[in-house]
Amino acid sequence: MREWLYDIFRERPWWMSATMVFCAFMAFVYMPWDIFVKPVGQDSEVWFGILFKGYWAKLFAIPHWFVYAAGVYGFRRRRPWMGFWATAYVAQVAFGMYLWTALSTGGFSGILVGLFPALPFAGLAYAFWNSRDYFEPASLNLVTRYGEWALVTGASSGIGTSLAREIAAEGMNVVLSARREERLLALAGDLERDFGIKTRVVAADLAERSGQTALLDGVKDLDIGLLVNNAGLGYAGRFDLLDGEQLRRLVSVNCEAPLVLAHALVQGMRDRGRGAVFFTGSIAGRIPLPLHAVYSATKAFDQFLGEALWGELRASNIDVVVLEPGSTETEFQQVAGEIAHSGQSADEVARIGLAALGQQPSVIAGWFNWIQANAASRLLTRPISAHVARSVMAKQTPEDLI
Ligand SMILES: NC(=O)c1ccc[n+]([C@@H]2O[C@H](COP(=O)([O-])OP(=O)(O)OC[C@H]3O[C@@H](n4cnc5c(N)ncnc54)[C@H](OP(=O)(O)O)[C@@H]3O)[C@@H](O)[C@H]2O)c1
Incomplete structure (x- = not known):
């Protein structure tokens, strides 16, 4: 204190x-x-x-x-x-x-x-x-602050692609990870050409321990100074109607993988006396979301883990930030099986998150999301918040899953 x-x-x-x-x-x-x-x-x-x-x-x-x-x-x-x-x-x-x-x-x-x-x-x-x-906001200067290499998970699409682009634009070399290797290779080529940086592609399924280990093995010769735990997904629908194995995999990607990667890579950052860990959380981490219950629970985990690590790692000169997007236009809705709805652009959300790195433990992407998240988590009682969230989620969930 x-x-x-x-x-x-x-x-x-x-x-x-x-x-x-x-x-x-x-x-x-x-x-x-x-x-x-x-x-x-x-x-x-x-x-x-x-x-x-x-x-x-x-x-x-x-x-x-x-x-x-x-x-x-x-x-x-x-x-x-x-x-x-x-x-x-x-x-x-x-x-x-x-x-x-x-x-x-x-x-x-x-x-x-x-x-x-x-x-x-x-x-x-x-x-x-x-x-x-x-x-005037300080320039990112990611290389000076954290070192030569960043690792971005979930880089094959959406917010992860935008984060990788922003980081590469700062001159940092980037390891790109996700399952769809061909997309990562295409992005790697673009980043090398546009920003003259080095890249490495490590395809891995983060829902499995073997995939998490393969990713760590793929970067063990690099000093990762910035870890971006961005890969994530959700499934819309009533808890008992969703597939149990799919929900287990969701928890592994959203919670276990960020934990395992951060735990392994923070050791090196601590030894080098600098580094950063970035979590892509969600405003769903502040609001219990009926019909997206497991997803909001995993994002609450990311939120608490990130904010607690912010308080713990400051003394070791390691920055931590949790980016909390609201609805964002990516492949997320399609993967989640949601009825399409509008959202912010992934580029805008990525920029907000990176600008907050080193400034604060967490950042909500945009004023509208800020009002929504704070009203739901601080002004409304828990039952009212859950009821309101349910009626919003019901509009985004196919009828056969309600
Ligand atoms: N879009 C939104 O409205 C929204 C709102 C709040 C928070 N978020 C969060 O933002 C983050 C990025 O999502 P997005 O919106 O950019 O969605 P997206 O376009 O679907 O991207 C998700 C990324 O995660 C990767 N991924 C999914 N399952 C994986 C697995 N088993 N192993 C490894 N990688 C996996 C995907 O790559 P592969 O499929 O190639 O493996 C993809 O690169 C997530 O953490 C999400 O929870 C999104």
């Missing part, structure tokens, strides 16, 4: 951290009290130096609350818009301070006296403007 807090504050200059803590106090303590508890008659709010009282103050407190909440998020997650956001808001405070003091003092002395409270805020606004580069 102490280390984690230390890491959070070490990420940025002390004065930015102090502003972040102030924003957190305002967003979580002061503004809720100000809006919901403070009597209307006593309330006042200042925007651009203009004083609002009573119900107007209550109304204009809401954007203030939003400003501070966005401030906490922007500082913590180092969002690119934060440089402008912080500068504009603090400059507005400086202007308000000046105007207010100057007008209440009056005359020529007001013009001078107004500068005293305004100058510290103007200085802070200037400091934010000068530091706006800090908020």
